[in-house]
Amino acid sequence: MAASSAGPEFGENIILETGLEYTQKPAHVYLTSSRLIIEHRLESTSRDGNLEAGPSTDLRCLIIHLQEVVAVRADNPCSTRGKTSQLKHQQKPCLLQDDRTSQTSSFTLYVIKRISKHRWRHKSCQFVCHDYGTCQIWVDKINELLKNPEWRRPKRLLVFINPFGGKKRAVKIFQDKVQPLFEMAGIYSEVIVTKRQYHARDVIYEYDLETVDGLVSVGGDGTFSEVMNGLLDRTNSDAGIEQSFRHKPKSPSLRIGIIPAGSTDAVAYTLVGINDPVTSALQIIIGDCVGVDVTALYKKEEFLKYTITMSSYGYYGDLLQDSEHLRWMGPNRYTWSGLKTFLANRSYEGHISFLLASEEDSHPRDNSVCYAGCDKCRKAALKNEQARGDSRQLEFDLGSAGDVASVSSKRASFMMKDGWHHVRGKFSAITVVNISCRSHLSPQGLSPSSHLGDGCIDLILVQDCSRLQYLRHMIRIPNRKSDQFDFDFIQVYRVKEFSFQPVSEPEDMDVGEGEERGGCGRKRGGLVKLTTGSHRSSVWNCDGELVENPSLYIQVHCQLIKLFGRGVEDLNPDASLQCLSCCSSCDQEK
Numbered sequence: 001m002a003a004s005s006a007g008p009e010f011g012e013n014i015i016l017e018t019g020l021e022y023t024q025k026p027a028h029v030y031l032t033s034s035r036l037i038i039e040h041r042l043e044s045t046s047r048d049g050n051l052e053a054g055p056s057t058d059l060r061c062l063i064i065h066l067q068e069v070v071a072v073r074a075d076n077p078c079s080t081r082g083k084t085s086q087l088k089h090q091q092k093p094c095l096l097q098d099d100r101t102s103q104t105s106s107f108t109l110y111v112i113k114r115i116s117k118h119r120w121r122h123k124s125c126q127f128v129c130h131d132y133g134t135c136q137i138w139v140d141k142i143n144e145l146l147k148n149p150e151w152r153r154p155k156r157l158l159v160f161i162n163p164f165g166g167k168k169r170a171v172k173i174f175q176d177k178v179q180p181l182f183e184m185a186g187i188y189s190e191v192i193v194t195k196r197q198y199h200a201r202d203v204i205y206e207y208d209l210e211t212v213d214g215l216v217s218v219g220g221d222g223t224f225s226e227v228m229n230g231l232l233d234r235t236n237s238d239a240g241i242e243q244s245f246r247h248k249p250k251s252p253s254l255r256i257g258i259i260p261a262g263s264t265d266a267v268a269y270t271l272v273g274i275n276d277p278v279t280s281a282l283q284i285i286i287g288d289c290v291g292v293d294v295t296a297l298y299k300k301e302e303f304l305k306y307t308i309t310m311s312s313y314g315y316y317g318d319l320l321q322d323s324e325h326l327r328w329m330g331p332n333r334y335t336w337s338g339l340k341t342f343l344a345n346r347s348y349e350g351h352i353s354f355l356l357a358s359e360e361d362s363h364p365r366d367n368s369v370c371y372a373g374c375d376k377c378r379k380a381a382l383k384n385e386q387a388r389g390d391s392r393q394l395e396f397d398l399g400s401a402g403d404v405a406s407v408s409s410k411r412a413s414f415m416m417k418d419g420w421h422h423v424r425g426k427f428s429a430i431t432v433v434n435i436s437c438r439s440h441l442s443p444q445g446l447s448p449s450s451h452l453g454d455g456c457i458d459l460i461l462v463q464d465c466s467r468l469q470y471l472r473h474m475i476r477i478p479n480r481k482s483d484q485f486d487f488d489f490i491q492v493y494r495v496k497e498f499s500f501q502p503v504s505e506p507e508d509m510d511v512g513e514g515e516e517r518g519g520c521g522r523k524r525g526g527l528v529k530l531t532t533g534s535h536r537s538s539v540w541n542c543d544g545e546l547v548e549n550p551s552l553y554i555q556v557h558c559q560l561i562k563l564f565g566r567g568v569e570d571l572n573p574d575a576s577l578q579c580l581s582c583c584s585s586c587d588q589e590k
């Protein structure tokens with residue numbers, strides 16, 4: 001942090017200056033439009049442990065960025081004196097008061113504090129003023145500055161709580177951890193505890209959305225997906241956009257926040273780097289905003305829904321299908337069903353077609369992680385803006401696989417035509433990842449280099465392989481240092497559009513002589529009609545919800561929605577992003 005020795009040189013106009021008391025040494029406090037700057041003399045510790053003033057030139061600036069201020073409150077003048085002694089350990093006041101200040105006024109700033117890896121809390125910094133009037137001026141001015149329209153802090157939120165998600169603690173999490181913070185920040189929240197599936201969606205269809213600044217989902221990825229779909233459906237409907245094949249959806253003006261209280265919480269985890277309700281609530285309060293890609297799913301040409309995390313066929317589809325019968329086990333159902341699915345080691349045959357992203361859009365194995373302020377996402381947003389209005393439509397022919405030069409890989413035949421690539425093969429898992437999909441099981445995500453808003457999706461093809469091979473791939477997923485895609489039975493692509501068609505649909509799945517494989521419905525010789533339950537076809541796991549139809553077409557829409565959040569902060573000490581909220585009690589003084 002820059003030290004100043006001769007008055008303020010902050011590059012911003014000073015709005016207020018001093019009028020605040022500092023007990024042990026002279027200090028100046030300045031308020032600019034975006035920062036509160038405390039300029040004080042450096043202290044060094046003498047050999048006997050006492051604090052002593054540094055040389056007169058050793059001035060240090062401590063900066064509180066107003067954008068990271070949760071709230072400001074004038075303290076009750078009568079209780080000022082007692083209050084200091086009641087502060088908890090982490091709540092050391094910035095400016096201590098002595099006995100003389102019992103007749104003065106003070107105010108408290110509640111500021112974000114990064115306490116550990118991606119986890120935020122708030123701390124209080126108390127400032128003592130010479131008189132009550134000065135205190136009011138400071139509080140009013142800071143409150144006025146917090147209303148900076150660029151920061152877009154929400155004032156009214158519509159909150160949906162799924163009481164049955166995850167460990168069924170969503171209501172308690174909201175009441176105990178989130179609501180008190182919203183109240184402190186002066187946010188009014190209308191709370192709806194959902195009574196059934198699609199309750200949230202139905203409310204969004206009817207609600208006067210002009211009266212709120214954002215929606216909040218308290219639950220897991222399924223609840224978030226319901227809220228997001230409700231908002232997108234409503235926005236399209238209001239704009240007269242029909243959700244037909246390859247439609248261009250309208251971006252909603254409202255942002256969505258997510259308070260993690262589900263089983264996997266991949267959206268919250270990917271957005272923040274951790275599934276912590278308090279951190280997510282603080283990011284909502286300060287009005288953080290990030291554009292996130294959304295994928296539109298179609299069953300052949302019929303629009304199904306929008307998704308944000310991943311759509312996966314084969315392993316993850318089977319796992320989800322099995323786990324749906326075990327909801328009573330809570331989040332542990334995924335571990336149990338995962339083991340069962342792994343042991344079953346099924347694979348499914350089908351045609352895959354995909355439109356590769358252009359080279360500049362990079363590759364899923366380029367080790368470029370999407371962090372807050374990501375340059376790639378910023379550029380994609382700009383490109384998206386420019387492309388808006390361009391009505392050029394790429395013709396997509398679902399049946400165009402074939403009759404072209406082919407490059408054969410080990411197990412799948414690979415073809416290319418008109419920019420579209422076609423693969424036919426047998427796959428253990430086909431996964432389309434929209435955002436990196438971090439979770440406590442895979443802290444780096446299913447596709448660690450996937451971006452929140454680059455307008456691309458990562459396609460991960462795990463070809464038919466042995467259990468041991470699949471296991472080797474799986475155990476690399478939580479491991480930061482190894483490349484989970486570095487196997488000859490795995491191919492990854494960064495794509496814009498994707499389609500899958502099983503070799504035959506479940507309804508008319510006739511198996512010819514000798515075409516047998518594991519699973520029910522198997523019969524030697526002759527023809528046998530297979531049902532959906534047979535292992536000839538799997539189901540899709542789309543944002544943690546089952547989509548039973550195996551034929552699927554997916555298209556990504558660049559930064560279609562805005563979420564409350566900023567993306568994962570880069571903890572690398574060399575990264576330009578640093579702790580911005582420092583005060584004299586901050587651990588991270590520089």
Ligand SMILES: Nc1ncnc2c1ncn2[C@@H]1O[C@H](COP(=O)(O)OP(=O)(O)OP(=O)(O)O)[C@@H](O)[C@H]1O
Binds near residue numbers: 262
């Ligand atoms: N009151 C309710 N009763 C039954 N289902 C509900 C209710 N409210 C919401 N739902 C539905 O429950 C489904 C699962 O909820 P949610 O995603 O919150 O929990 P989860 O599945 O445990 O977590 P995750 O998706 O993170 O694994 C969602 O599809 C949501 O639409």
